[in-house]
Amino acid sequence: MSLEERRRLVPAFPVLWTPRLRLRELTAADAPWYLAHFSHPEIVRGTGFPAQDGITGALEEMALYVTGLFERREGIRWGLVPTGTDTLVGTAGIFRWTDGPKPSAEIGYDLAPEWWGQGLMHEALGAITAYALGPLGLVRLEGWVFDGNDRSRRALERAGFRHTGLFPLHGEDQHGVPRDEHLYEMRPPLLPSAG
Numbered sequence: 001m002s003l004e005e006r007r008r009l010v011p012a013f014p015v016l017w018t019p020r021l022r023l024r025e026l027t028a029a030d031a032p033w034y035l036a037h038f039s040h041p042e043i044v045r046g047t048g049f050p051a052q053d054g055i056t057g058a059l060e061e062m063a064l065y066v067t068g069l070f071e072r073r074e075g076i077r078w079g080l081v082p083t084g085t086d087t088l089v090g091t092a093g094i095f096r097w098t099d100g101p102k103p104s105a106e107i108g109y110d111l112a113p114e115w116w117g118q119g120l121m122h123e124a125l126g127a128i129t130a131y132a133l134g135p136l137g138l139v140r141l142e143g144w145v146f147d148g149n150d151r152s153r154r155a156l157e158r159a160g161f162r163h164t165g166l167f168p169l170h171g172e173d174q175h176g177v178p179r180d181e182h183l184y185e186m187r188p189p190l191l192p193s194a195g
């Protein structure tokens with residue numbers, strides 16, 4: 001699918017809602033929050049992304065993985081905001097959006113630790129998977145989780161992802177050390193066949 005076709009499919013940033021969250025676009029104005037959030041040791045440990053180097057580094061990373069990601073229509077990363085507030089509490093989205101007859105993408109997510117254990121990411125993952133496998137037309141979503149990140153594994157399982165296997169040394173942590181990773185996948189529900 002060309003960039004033009006992707007732009008026709010997703011002409012503007014798709015704001016999503018869940019019972020307790022607004023999933024909105026992140027902009028350069030969110031860089032200070034982004035820097036603090038992605039420097040938190042629990043977020044660094046779970047994602048394997050090293051903290052960025054100041055605001056300039058945060059803006060560069062956002063251009064790669066957030067704002068630019070959507071401009072290039074290579075994926076969509078939402079900022080998670082509890083309804084009735086302006087407080088960002090995490091991010092979630094899809095990337096590595098592939099073309100062809102079986103379009104797919106990878107899912108990524110992170111929540112500030114003080115918000116863990118309330119089912120907020122569960123709501124966000126529900127909205128994002130429904131959007132990706134529905135209006136966006138993807139036929140497969142995959143998620144990679146470091147072995148030992150049990151909270152993240154439970155989040156994917158609770159969201160309806162299926163465990164596919166453990167891949168030795170597939171990933172790399174924030175220090176560049178190879179780590180075993182679990183692969184999860186989700187496909188659209190099978191439609192009843194006609195006749």
Ligand SMILES: CC(C)(COP(=O)(O)OP(=O)(O)OC[C@H]1O[C@@H](n2cnc3c(N)ncnc32)[C@H](O)[C@@H]1OP(=O)(O)O)[C@@H](O)C(=O)NCCC(=O)NCCS
Pocket residue numbers: 042043045046047109110111112115116117118119120121122123144145146149151152154155158
């Ligand atoms: C992965 C991560 C987002 C999970 O956060 P979380 O708050 O545990 O996820 P959920 O929103 O699914 O919440 C589920 C928890 O809330 C509880 N909960 C409370 N109310 C709930 C509700 N209404 N609905 C669902 N769950 C609810 C569940 O029991 C569950 O707790 P448990 O796992 O101890 O049983 C978070 O740990 C994180 O950001 N980690 C660091 C970054 C990271 O690892 N990202 C993933 C990289 S692969």
